[in-house]
Amino acid sequence: MIVTNVLMAFISVWILSEVLLYSSLRFVGETSSSNSNTFIWILRSMALLLLASTFVAMTFFTTVDIENFLFYCFI
Amino acid sequence: MSSKVRNISYAMPIVLIGASGLILISRGMHNSWGLFLIPLTDHLNVGREIYSIGISLNVLFSGLGAPLFGALADKYGPGKSILLGVILQIISQYWLSNVSNSFDLIGSLLLGGFAAAGFIGIAMAAVGRSVKPENRSLFVGLVMASGGLGQFLITPLMSGIIQNSGWLTAVYILMFFSSLLLIFSYLISFSKDAQSDSNTVKQTVSDAFKEAMGNKNFNLLTLGFFVCGFHVTFIGSHFPAYLQDQGLGSIAGWSLGLLGLFNVFGTTMYGYLGDRMSKKNLLVSIYTFRSLIFLIFIFMPKNEFTVMVFAGILGLLWLSTVPLTSGVISDIFGPSFTSMLFGITLFSHNLGSALGSWLGGRIFDQYQSYDVMWIACVVLGLLAALLHFPIKGTAIQRINLNPATN
Numbered sequence: 001m002i003v004t005n006v007l008m009a010f011i012s013v014w015i016l017s018e019v020l021l022y023s024s025l026r027f028v029g030e031t032s033s034s035n036s037n038t039f040i041w042i043l044r045s046m047a048l049l050l051l052a053s054t055f056v057a058m059t060f061f062t063t064v065d066i067e068n069f070l071f072y073c074f075i
Numbered sequence: 076m077s078s079k080v081r082n083i084s085y086a087m088p089i090v091l092i093g094a095s096g097l098i099l100i101s102r103g104m105h106n107s108w109g110l111f112l113i114p115l116t117d118h119l120n121v122g123r124e125i126y127s128i129g130i131s132l133n134v135l136f137s138g139l140g141a142p143l144f145g146a147l148a149d150k151y152g153p154g155k156s157i158l159l160g161v162i163l164q165i166i167s168q169y170w171l172s173n174v175s176n177s178f179d180l181i182g183s184l185l186l187g188g189f190a191a192a193g194f195i196g197i198a199m200a201a202v203g204r205s206v207k208p209e210n211r212s213l214f215v216g217l218v219m220a221s222g223g224l225g226q227f228l229i230t231p232l233m234s235g236i237i238q239n240s241g242w243l244t245a246v247y248i249l250m251f252f253s254s255l256l257l258i259f260s261y262l263i264s265f266s267k268d269a270q271s272d273s274n275t276v277k278q279t280v281s282d283a284f285k286e287a288m289g290n291k292n293f294n295l296l297t298l299g300f301f302v303c304g305f306h307v308t309f310i311g312s313h314f315p316a317y318l319q320d321q322g323l324g325s326i327a328g329w330s331l332g333l334l335g336l337f338n339v340f341g342t343t344m345y346g347y348l349g350d351r352m353s354k355k356n357l358l359v360s361i362y363t364f365r366s367l368i369f370l371i372f373i374f375m376p377k378n379e380f381t382v383m384v385f386a387g388i389l390g391l392l393w394l395s396t397v398p399l400t401s402g403v404i405s406d407i408f409g410p411s412f413t414s415m416l417f418g419i420t421l422f423s424h425n426l427g428s429a430l431g432s433w434l435g436g437r438i439f440d441q442y443q444s445y446d447v448m449w450i451a452c453v454v455l456g457l458l459a460a461l462l463h464f465p466i467k468g469t470a471i472q473r474i475n476l477n478p479a480t481n
Binding site for chain 2: 001002005006008009010012013016017020021024025027028039043046047050051054
């Protein structure tokens with residue numbers, strides 16, 4: 001159930017970020033440039049790679065004392 | 076160093092690799108400190124408060140040291156300044172490996188924070204000087220995103236080492252990682268020197284400091300960055316506990332995982348947009364979006380899906396402020412003293428971090444709820460947006476007193 005929710009949340013935020021990026025680029029009139037397209041595809045690939053990494057990390061590193069790890073993670 | 080590399084085309088990838096490696100390892104190591112809490116407090120037989128004090132001082136001195144190391148980098152070059160930081164960091168880790176009382180613990184953490192103080196600012200400035208101005212924000216964003224990757228790679232590794240071989244081995248591994256930074260400090264030294272830009276007026280560190288302190292745009296930017304630290308550290312330190320209170324503790328890891336993932340995505344995206352749009356307006360939008368997201372989160376039902384969407388969206392806006400803030404400084408003052416000036420804003424950020432972390436705990440102890448903190452996040456986010464709104468990101472006009480520089 002958690003995995004389904006993670007995927008749903010990932011897709012939701014991804015769609016939102018695509019809308020944000022695409023509308024921003026449209027605002028400055030850059031949606032059709034090959035430069036932007038290349039960047040967007042690199043970004044998409046990176047997001048998928050990171051999603052896969054997150055699944056691997058969360059599956060194989062279940063021994064992490066997550067509360068303490070998270071507590072100082074972003075300080 | 077002055078005669079080494081002045082050709083941007085081949086210096087750029089070297090500096091980029093050096094800066095990314097530096098940020099990846101230093102952020103990964105920094106994020107691992109929480110893992111040492113239990114083994115070190117058990118080893119010394121002291122309470123967790125001692126370790127918390129050490130971490131607070133680590134953050135505070137990281138802020139205090141940022142402008143100092145930045146000024147050193149601007150005067151003597153980024154490689155030498157980072158080298159000094161790395162040596163101090165290795166000494167702090169060696170001190171930690173011989174910890175025998177609370178003083179050693181607090182002292183080594185404090186020294187470690189101070190040592191790492193300049194890494195982000197110097198790396199950002201070195202990259203900013205080494206790439207073409209039209210791609211500056213994107214590359215700074217990419218380097219900052221590598222910090223998120225460090226979190227993925229190094230923190231789980233350190234956790235595994237602590238569990239299997241003990242904290243002492245883990246500290247030795249950290250010293251090994253720190254020694255790798257020596258290589259990256261050499262690579263970063265290939266960046267253009269701060270004083271080598273022929274288009275800028277020659278200034279001393281003191282002149283640049285006074286000029287920035289008297290600049291309204293810089294002061295507004297610094298004040299706004301305080302809010303970034305407040306938001307980020309409050310969420311980082313209290314969000315897992317908040318989820319626990321809501322009966323959603325089981326998804327804390329996944330939420331922070333999604334936050335970290337979209338942080339990489341968001342930092343790169345905003346870095347890219349920063350080269351095409353007004354950086355100041357993007358900062359206004361980030362702080363406004365943060366406030367909106369916090370406001371919606373206060374009222375929305377909390378379940379696995381909504382919490383993870385919240386974390387993901389927050390991730391998009393997480394460290395996206397860094398390349399933009401660094402970019403605005405560079406746009407206003409030029410690349411000469413970016414390390415020191417970004418260090419000053421980083422000090423403000425870390426003050427916000429310390430306040431966010433401490434106030435979150437204080438308010439929870441007082442009211443047994445984080446409601447006041449969520450409202451504070453909304454208000455401060457809007458305030459930061461308002462502070463950024465009047466900033467003019469255009470270069471300041473200077474009178475060149477030294478004709479030889481023209």
